[in-house]
Amino acid sequence: MQLNLKTTLALISSLLLITACGGGSGNSSGSGGSGGTGGGTPAAPSWTAGQFLDESQFKNFCVAPRSGADPFNGGVYPDKAGTAMHEKMWLRSWNNRTYLWYKEVADLDPTSYGIPAYFNLLKTTAVTDSGVAKDQFHFTQNTADYLQQSQSGVSSGYGIEWSVGSTRVPRSFVVAYTEPNSPAALAGVKRGDFLLEVNGVNFVNDSSNSGVDAINxxxxxxxxxxxxxxxxxxVANTEVSYQLRSADVTSSPVQNAKVINSEAGPVGYFQFNSYIVPAQQQLINAVKLFRDAAISELVVDLRYNGGGLLALAGQLGYMVTGPDIIQNRFFERLQFNDKYPNTNPVTGASLSPTPFYNREINYESGTLSSTVLPNLNLSRIYVLTTENTCSASEAFMNGLRGIDVEVIQIGGKTCGKPYGFYPTDNCGTTYFTIQFSGINSKGFGDYADGFKPTTAPVFAADVKGCAAADDFSKQLGDPAEGMLETALHYIETDSCLTSTGSGISSAVGSLSGIGATLSGSAAASGPAVRNPAEKPLTNTIRVPVKDQQE
Structure with missing residues (x-):
């Protein structure tokens, strides 16, 4: 028997033009106008408060239709000549049908808004118990860029992952890590390097528009x-300069897999940066390494992992534990808005839980192979986390807690995203709007303010563990790095370190040498540079997967 994962978000080689039953890319009668085959642009549709026409009447009617062959989906682009109002009315109907909190969205006349500005308004304004926005994950990305990154792990740049302290003066960008064999890595850029200048422009203090434009x-x-x-x-408080040439950089989501000898026995460690397709084989290789070394404990470094494929998170959950511990319990159950209590609004299929997938997945065809994944049979793991630990990474923690695996959290509070979406393309832009929440096998999923490590858990989202700073003075995977050092100490003593590493201050060296305007009137002023940490794939995407028995 083969499980066909006809998924939802195209696991992942199709163009993700996914609609639920009743939707689709065809054209219905109504104010959407006729298709683009007549050689003209149809009249712009009009808005009527409280009236939401079928989104298919507006889909693929574009201000700037793409033409020619679609390199990702095969065939040709579905775009037809349309107006900005077509695109906005599609957003309005699609969002009203699928958005998790659609009742909390004001029905504003889109006429006077641009397309991006209008989309930004199609979300709740409610806040969590801690006072932060309930929906922090509403965004767009160029479709071609999104597909390239999610399918192949390729993105343009230098291969630097930044830790962003501030995008306004005095700005603070520190190198968190570099991708192997990337322009930055080959040039010698290292974790902990603090950015001072870009093409001669003072990165920390320049507040001119021209300077910010040059930096961006x-x-x-x-x-x-x-x-x-x-x-x-x-970190050694010296200044270094590099001439970097941009390139298409292939991400290596699993890095530094190693076995560390400790007083408690061999400990497995790996840095896991993103739940993307290339990670599957890299995770399998790491687990086989740990299995052959007969590790007694495992440390999963998720400090920079902003999420990705939910199916892959389920696979990792299986590989950490195994069938004896899982005992047929599920990884996560998805819950949509009240219009869809029993069916998936995107696929139209009956709702069923996401399992701990126990076999390799062919993410191109969307099928499970016959190859069973290796597993470690562990009932306890250690996770290293920061506020950049998000989405599928949190679902991984929550899913394991749902089957009584002890999760020890070391580091800082996670970002708080028990929600997900089906990235949906229209006219060359992929839109991400929250469409579901997830709960584990025990029915828990209320961690909108993040999982918090503490020695004395009180609340449901409190996790047993230790607070620890991200120590930029050491390389990731170094047993002396603060967060990993804390985890190893806990493994050996069942207690937290009273002091760890040198913390972020070691990454910036002596700030007094950066410039005289680090504080005072220049603080938190001037235009902001773009935030490279706000990458849609690594910070927000969770891809739910539906499995059918055939």
């Missing part, structure tokens, strides 16, 4: 092959 142009190169100069202050 270099940080986010439009094309491969661009050369830009970066000056850093190292």
């Amino acid at each position: 142009a270099a940080l986010f190169p439009a094309n491969s092959g661009e050369q830009h100069r970066f000056k850093f202050r190292t």
Whole structure:
């Protein structure tokens, strides 16, 4: 028997033009106008408060239709000539049908708004118990960029993952890690390097619009092959400069897999950065390494993992534990808005839980292979977390807690995203709007304010463990790095370290040498540079997967 994962978000080689029953890309009668085959642009549809026409009447009617062959989905683009109002009315109907909190969205006349501005209004304004926005995950991405990154792990740049302290003066960007064999890694850029200048512009203090434009142009190169100069202050408090040439960088989501000898026995460790397709084989290789070494404990470093494929999170859950511990319990159950209590609004299928997938997945065809995944049979794991630990990473923690695996959390509070979405393309833009929440096998999923490590858990989202700073003075995977050091100490003593590593201060060296305007009137002023940490894939995407028995 084969399980067909006809998924939902195209696991992942199709163009993700997914609609639920009653939807689709065809054209119905009504104010959407006729298709684009007549050689003209149809009249713009009009808005009527409280009246939501079928989204299919507006889908693929575009201000700037794409043409020619679709390199990701095969065939040709479905776009037809349309107006901005077509695109906005599609957003309005689609969002009203599928958005988890659609009742909390004001029905504003889209006429006077641009398309991006209008989409930004199609979300709740409610806040969590801690006072932060309930929906912090409403965004868009160019469809071609999204598909390239999610399918192959390729993105343009230098291969630097930044830890962002501030995007306004005095700005603070520290190198968190570099991708192997990337332009940055080959040039010698290292974790802990603090950015000082970009093409001669003072990165920390320049508040001019021209300076910010120059910084953004270099940080986010439009094309491969661009050369830009970066000056850093190292952990050793020296200044270094590099001429970096942008390239299409392939992400290595699993890094530094190793076995560390401890007084408690061999400990497995790996850095896991993103739940994307290439991670599957890399995770399998790491688990086989740990299995062959007969590790007694496992540390999963999720400090920079913003999420990704929910199916892959279920696979990792299986590989950490195994069938004897899982005992046929599910990984996560998805819950949609009250219009869809029993069916998935995107696929139209009956709702069923996401399992702990026990076999390899062919993410191109959406099928489970016959190859059973290796497993470690562990009933306890250690996870390293920060506020950048999000989405599928939190679902991984929650799913394991749902089957009574002891999760020890080391680091900081996670981002708080028990929600997900089906990225949906229209006219070359992929839209992400929250469409479901997830609960574990015990029915828990209320961690909108994040999981918090504590020595004395009180609330349901409190997790036994230790607070620890992200220590930029050491490389990731170094047993002396603060968070990993804390985990190893806990493994050996069942207690937290009273002090760890050197913390972020070691990453910036002596700030007095950066410039005289680090404080005072220049603080928190001027225009902000773009935030490279706000990458849609790594910070927000969770891909739910539906399995059918055939």
